[in-house]
Structure formats: structure tokens, C-alpha cells
Amino acid sequence: ETGVTQTPRHLVMGMTNKKSLKCEQHLGHNAMYWYKQSAKKPLELMFVYNFKEQTENNSVPSRFSPECPNSSHLFLHLHTLQPEDSALYLCASSHPKETQYFGPGTRLLVL
Amino acid sequence: AQSVAQPEDQVNVAEGNPLTVKCTYSVSGNPYLFWYVQYPNRGLQFLLKYITGDNLVKGSYGFEAEFNKSQTSFHLKKPTALVSDSALYFCAVNKAAGNKLTFGGGTRVLVKP
16 A cells, blocks of 8 residues: 555464564665554654664664665564564655655564 | 654544644754554554645645644644544654654544544
């Protein structure tokens, strides 16, 4: 719908599992972002990549590991998560410093 | 540091009536201001933005917002609300030439028939 796709849309994982979230943008942007949206908190910026280089890590725990192999793809690798990590994870992309466009999100449940 | 406040958790309005969703911000320097809407189980959709120029900004689906520098506000408005406007609305701020959007807590809008 916005040119930013995310897979999977839903994910259930145990605390000892390793999984990855994928984001792909078809808008020709060079900046990509991961956000976390929890039920009781405002959207939290997690990571920012500009031209494949990480330019922002918003004090995110190391159990979240981002990867940006090229300007169109962004991954979030997850391992040994906690139940409080359950949330909607949103990917966005933009031209640097311009309007961000969001994907539909991955709804994550950690058991 | 930059911040956004959306003072109302929920706004209820009858269909056909005007809709206003409030937003105030704090940022050093000139602000870039945005409104997004989120429907259930969906990502955020961009509605409109203020960068510079005319204080009244028109966006998608009949929405508009007014930038007021003295009151540091950027309220979202729609003259005639529709039931389909029921959703979660987010205001966001970024300082000019910055790359870090800060979002408000969101305001749920419920338009009743």
C-alpha cells in the first residue's frame, strides 16, 4: 500500500528462539528505520540507517540486531527476547531527512 | 531534546461534525511537523506535513493542519468527519535537517454515525 513491505506480519516465538524480521522498500529511498510500538507507549525509534550505514541506535538492547545489506532491505534479527518485547515492529523508509513512509508492521508475541 | 504532546487520548465526534485533534511540540530550531493515521492492524499512513511557508497545510482525505509558532501547536482538522475517519492519529516532530522523528502518544478518534 505504501511501497514498504514487511514479513512476517505475525510472529510468535519463545524466549530461546532466533528469528528475523524483514523489511523491503520499493520507493528508491536511502534511509530506513525500525520502530517499536507497544500498547502503552509512544512509538519508539530503534535504529536508523542512511545509505546502508547505521546512524542511530536508540539504546536498544543487544538482543535486537539490525542488518541493512542494501538500501532496499532491512532486517531485524531477534534472539533471546523477553515477553516485554512483544509489540508491533514497524519499518519505515525515506529520502534522508524527508517524509517517512511506513510498512504494515510485524506483530510479535514472545512467550 | 524534542517532544510532542497529544493531550487527548480519545476524541469522540458525530459524523458530519468538524473534527480537531490537538498537538503541541517542543524542538530547538525550526520544526518539521507531521501527521500520520493508523487503522487497526496497519502501519502508519502519512497525512500531511509542515516544513515552511503557509501555516495552513492541506493533506490527504480532506484533512488539514494549522501551524502556530507562538503556541507551538500543529492541530489536525477536518471540516466534516466521516465514520471511516475513526482511527489512531499521531503527530510527530523533527528538527529541520534532522533524521529523528519524535511521535506523540496518539489520539484515538471515534466518529459515530
